[in-house]
Amino acid sequence: MTYPYGLKTNPYPNSPTPTEHDAKILGGSRHQEAKASIIECISDLYKKVARRNSTDNDFRLVTVVQDVGSGKTHLALHIKTLRTRQDIVTTYVDLSTISPKTNESIYNAIIRGFNKGLFSELKEKFLLQICEKAQKGDALAKRTLNYGLVDKLKGVTLKQKTEDIMYDRKPVSKEALQNYLAVNFNHHEAAIIQNIISNSFDKITNLDDLHGRLGAIGKFSHNLLGKVILFELDELDAQEGSLDFVKSLINAHIPASILLLITTPSLYMDIQRANPSVFDRLEKANYKIDLAGANSIDELIEIAIEYIKEADKTERFNKKEQQDLAAKIRVLCDEFPEFRNVRSIINILNHAIEKASDLEASEITEAVIDETIRQTYPGLKIKGSIMEVPISEFIKIKRIVGTNQNQVKQAVSNLVNYAHEMGNVSKANKSNPSFDVVYSDAFGTKIGIIVVMDSNHSKNFETITNVVKSSAFVDKLVILTNTTIPPSNQATIVNVDKSKVMDLLYFNTRYTEHKLEEPESEKVKMLAKTICVI
């Protein structure tokens, strides 16, 4: 199967929420700025705790507040999957998947959220420490490794016994380990080491356990692996369980760690009402990542293009193709608020790439977008269009002409030609330089039309003031304009909005290409009526 732009696969994810795999690509300058802020926070903390043991001052709070579908989760997962930086270890927890939200259930989710590699590394470090102590003659350490006289006689080394446990070939002696840890570590640290070595985490029973154990993980990650911990809690809501947990975690100041809280403006406000104490803490976060403009059209375009650029191994997706796709996305987002959001634009582009592949198109053409929307958003139509302009034509017209006064003049002239051909009006043979088009209606009234559609509205106002002086030459003067002006006794002012312009330009294309068909004549008549041609 071939995909447009010479791609081997569809670069856009098809899941409604991002996965870690999808999050490897992060496009958009706002999202990149947010990423840079989080990385700055990590680096800042890392520098502070480097070459010394961490204290409870080494804790940072970061909040990310933005609307649904704006790429917050994507950003959090992207940070988690960063391979370039070795100085963080991240646990990602989606609070919406936890019910009921208790300290225990959230703690379990946090432990599950860590990469398995973290615990393997720590296990190795702990066992090597035990081995080292055993080699120095520590009897408890030797017992922990199940090292006895028989092993010594057989010539088995302490290192070999340690590796057997490290690679799960032999179990550790639980009782001996407990005794060893009780002597060398505090209660919580001992529990965590026991859990890590035995590859099984037991339940916490109270808040003290929660803080103590998370603190122990933070301390070991930093002191043994030189890493700071990033706790990512997504979908933070105003439920009592969530807020109690967050408050206690902030108060506990887990050493060498960052707590990243992700929520929406609506839930952030709910938190303000539900628990002012937590809200006050969130307001004083070290970094408040705003993601303002995360759903702006420019940002969406950058994100959309980044996916193809990343997947384009042959570098076929050149500047021209990028600009071309950007223009199509801009028109689409401009007209349809439905697509003005990261999740929605990624979704439609995922479908569009598949459709382009089905149609064997070498790029995402207007026709591909039209077909895609027809299938995935069947109810979507161009707003206010009398001519029912197809989306593909809409994108083409918007991209080619924009709102050009001369194009509208030509369209109006052709609309009068069409009405003349249909016998609704009689167009004058001679043109009159004072008007864009002159004709007589069915009652013999001589009508002159002038199109005043400049983008400069004050210029339009001046033009209209001048053209009404020509009203004496016709029985009825019609002024088509995009400017709102006061009523005039000498002319009929017709306000031509975006949808009427689009209808006129679409009609003009169909008329000049001789593609107008019978069923469309009624729509054309309606269009002519709305702008006072008939």
Place this chain on the structure above:
Amino acid sequence: MNSQILEKVQASGVCGIKKAELKKLFGSDCEPSLDKLLKEDKVIVDNKGVAHYVWSKENYLSHISQNDPKFKIISKIVKNLENSVNQLKSDFTKTPNDSQNSDFQSHFDKTITELSTSLGWVQFSTIRQKVCQTCNISTEKFYSLVLPLIESNQSGYEISTGGQEGIQVRGMLHGYVRRL
């Protein structure tokens, strides 16, 4: 015969043609045909000086517009009246004018600034209460002005889902807004 007479009358333009000349051209038999055209409002017969002249409807209107001062005045009044009616018709469907919009926008922006939290988000319902009171407008009017304002100013405002009231976008209720 009718079409020939009509053609001749139309060809004679604004000056019209003498009835006597038509009789000369088409014979005295043309009288019933002329009567028929007259009944169908296709031609007009009127005096010019002492003679009877025949015009087509359009040409007669041009003729009296040029020569009859009374008609000139009445025609002008009717034309003005027609323009006024058309204007009223188009005003009826028109959106609020620019000055109203900018007035609303300034109140709207000011209220957001006054009520905004540290992140800038404000509930539409709170803004609505204040703006409706200040501008003396209804809730419906408030939202009918808010929607186009935000739609036409996408880089100026950001909206977010949630809340109890607000605007519908992508089928979701957006109850929060902030200025960018």
